[in-house]
Amino acid sequence: MAYMFLVLPALSCATAISERQMSAQENTLQKSRNEQEGDHRPLVLVHRLPTFSLLSSDSLLIHFRLLDPVASAADEPLQEFLPRHGQSIRALLCLGPTPLKADILDLLPSLQLVAACSAGVDHIDLAECHRRGIAVTNAGTAFSEDVADYAVALLLDVLRRVSAANRFVRSGLWPQKPDYPLGSKLWGKRVGIVGLGSIGSEVAKRLVAFDCRIAYNSRAKKPSSPYTYYDNVCDLAVNSDVLITCCALTSETRHIINKDVLTALGKEGIIINVGRGPLIDEKELVQYLVQGEIGGAGLDVFEKEPYVPTELFELDNVVLSPHLAVLTPESFEALHELVIANLKAFFSNKPLLSPVRLD
Template sequence: MTVTRTTGETVTRRILQVGPLKPSLAATIADRYDALVLPDDDTRSAFLAEHGPSIGAVVTTGRTGVPGELMAQLPALGAVINFGVGYDTTDVETAAERGVLVSHTPDVLTDCVADTALGLAIDTLRHLSAADRFVRRGDWSDAAGYPLARKVSGKRVGILGLGRIGRAIATRFEAFGCPISYHSRREVPGSPYTYAATPAELAADVDILVLATSGGSGTQHLVDRTVLEALGPDGYLINIARGSVVDQDALVELLLEGGIAGAGLDVYADEPEVPEELMTLDTVVLLPHLASGTVETRAAMEQLTLDNLDRWLADGTVLTPVPEVSPRGAARSR
């Protein structure tokens, strides 16, 4: 499509869909922008050879993204428009080097993700899902009541990544009378919560460790065996961040051995694959990466995605750039 920007510049650029999108979003960019769709079969190379030089913007999600090898085949790429707050599947370092803007959809999903974190904690400690299965199996009788679970109110909560979502999670747990501490790459000025210098130090001093940091190479296995062992046999892990943040092998091993008390997981290292060993554990609650999955939030995410695309087409900027390729700084908390 040919675009005349507010600067007077006229550019001819095509829009490319990379990976599956929300159906209404895919339909909109096809109808409104005549977007192409990147094939996921053996025709991809021929498609990129023909269309790659004309692609100006990619619309994708945090689950698919634009890796460096794909970016290299899009020489005119100016923007990666991401549906979702996470963008660790996009090579932001290469994007920054090439001057390619990367946008995401922060803020609009904060409440729903924070709600999910709290819900996971309640379910994990009180065994609500497991108790539901207990009833459905017909195991409840006069002689067999469900075993006692753990109280949530008043538990010490540690938040790894005190960004927008981390602060929203903290507010919710405060309503349960929970003391809050946190670790981020740097101490947050003016925060009322206790700062821990390292993830292990944070884990050692809490009952519930909630992960709210961003993904990517900078946080790969930030929660390693040392951190999990510091959390200990009475501690619970809640992850609504990214599966890559946790050493999943160590997590599975410690859950099986009783090295930590339980976990509530919305994300995994190799989605949609979930470790088979976790499937039968009543100490673990497993969700299919649905933290932002409400009608209201997904509609707001879709609109912000389109607004970012429209802004780039209009003047070559985006409304919500990711920190690594913008002058806003490099905070990695979600």
């Protein structure tokens, strides 16, 4: 699954494995001491869909008691489970895209923190959290480098037709059709980034190495940025060979890439989406790709995941990926550490490390 939480990196080094085993033994000893001395660990509610697993929870269990309704032997609806525990829950750990709306918040009158295990928080009712005085944290920069790497990989794949060439060779067509269609180079391309936040900035940093000319659109111009700013996405598209969407999904950014933007991007234009599926009007995008009105696309996210429009399957100028951009052992290790740090900061009345703006 694209959102499975707290996966630790595989270790091939015997020393590293030994250290991990020692750490696990220390965790077990610490949990045993907790039980012997009386358990004073703060209670944290795990909010997840049944299809999402809480992995590598040992480190969390050293510091916190985890209440996981999905794993409860009672096997009862959340609306029946929470009323018995809601008064004592001050912090909630939200895994992946699990919706968190007013109906659940109503059952948690003491809730003060929602710690999201994702960079995007469009599945959480931020306005309702703000109204109730509930702080929200997200994955911060834990995924930024990995997503930026993936965005550049998708772009190179689309431009140089790497995946299409792989299919061409595997299908046995090379001896029959030696003149494979050429791709286009990345070097020197004009790249427009929609959302110059943590991920967008990392994308820009990588593309500067390809001598790309970077421009961007964000909610506001960033005084410290050396890149050209456009306050209108259509203007950005007109002046770009490639658009890369990295912004958060909000009511303002939903379908920010629409028919007008795709037209402005032009027949040779490439679009890469590593943000959220609904940032793009998918119906329009499919039509433009099928009709050859834009040059290609690299898509890691889709409007109604896991559904992917079947019209895209046969297009060699489109690279499809099942929401994998964030998935590396290193990024999950960073997320693991950040979640623990945010929860410890909250229960110690210290500043949160990755707070989400709610205003």
